[in-house]
Amino acid sequence: MSAPLRTLVVAPNWIGDAVMAQPLMAALRRQAQPQAIEVLSPPHIAPVFRAMRETDAVLEAANTHGKLELGARWRLARMLRARRYDRAIVLPNSAKSALVPWLARIPKRTGYRGEARRLLLNRIHEDRSAQAAPDRRRPMVEHYAQLALEPGQSLQGRVADPRLSRDREAELAVRERFQLPADTPLIVLCPGAEYGPAKRWPVRHFASLSLLIDSEWPQAEIVLLGSAKERPLATEITALSGLALRNLSGETSIAEAMAVISQAAGVISNDSGLMHVAAAYGRPQVAIFGSSDPRHTPPRSPRARVEWLHLDCSPCFERECPLGHLNCLNMIEPERVMQALRSALRVEAADGPRET
DSSP states (O other): OOOOEEEEEEOOSSHHHHHHTHHHHHHHHHHOSSEEEEEEEOTTTHHHHHTSTTOSEEEEOOOOTTOOOHHHHHHHHHHHHTTOOSEEEEOSOSHHHHHHHHHTTOSEEEEEOOSSOTTTOSEEEOOTTTTSOGGGSOOHHHHHHGGGSOTTOOOOSOOOOOOOOOOHHHHHHHHHHTTOOTTSOEEEEEOOOTTOGGGOOOHHHHHHHHHHHHHHOTTSEEEEOOOGGGHHHHHHHHHHHTSOOEEOTTTSOHHHHHHHHHTOSEEEEESSHHHHHHHHTTOOEEEEOSSSOTTTSOOOOTTEEEEOOOOTTOOOOOSSOTTSOOHHHHTSOHHHHHHHHHHHHHHHHHHOOOOO
């Protein structure tokens, strides 16, 4: 029996991007048998790749943003060289991300052109949509899936939606740790967005939505998820609502947040990494878009509903509203989001929960 093809995937630095890379992982898996697919990932991204059936191993390596740290990269490359990879697929566009596979002497190194990487990569794809108008930019799922092919080849047919596998033991464990009764449906609110305020639906709207949810589904537990930096947002929402919301922002690991979302009855979020997690688990969800573009990074799920106003000034892709009014988010009323959630939940009731 021939030796397995050994592939190293260099992970992106954002949770949502990692989720959107799953169809690429599936395409790589289909290409050869036997095969080993391993992922080089920052620690905060690793749980996402561990939730993909296609991943055989995850190698965690801290990535200090903006720093070259040549000595650390050289030591990492020596470790990777000993694993004798046949090819590397580099997802980030930076030169630093392509440097380690080059130093590790991996024979085939694939990625998109960018940041003077001509010498570091030898299978270079062109991103012809990068400078296109917003409505003509290629979605990120297809952008990553393209890297499974040779440069110049075209994707055939529709790329499947990202899928993550549920971990039943982790789901039970997170219920027990945070005292969430097993028979209580969870409605998850994700009010944060790492990119900036122009992607965050106002906290007063989240608070009003909480009241609508509590009135319609008093048996549900409303849970707030996010990072420690986003905890003040969740605290303000709780105070404005006057409800006993479960504020778990900053209290969960990424893996625990994923275990909460994977069993949620419904998820309401901004355009964020957790939005993509909810979509990949097939949860009924409403995704609220402001300065970003749901045509480029949509939640890829039949159970997802997108709220986006299509204003003339949107998408601007700015971290803060350049016009000072944030109409793209302020004008999305809580009742509108509630109606979208009802629609998503009707799909869940008709189809039944999706197994992942």
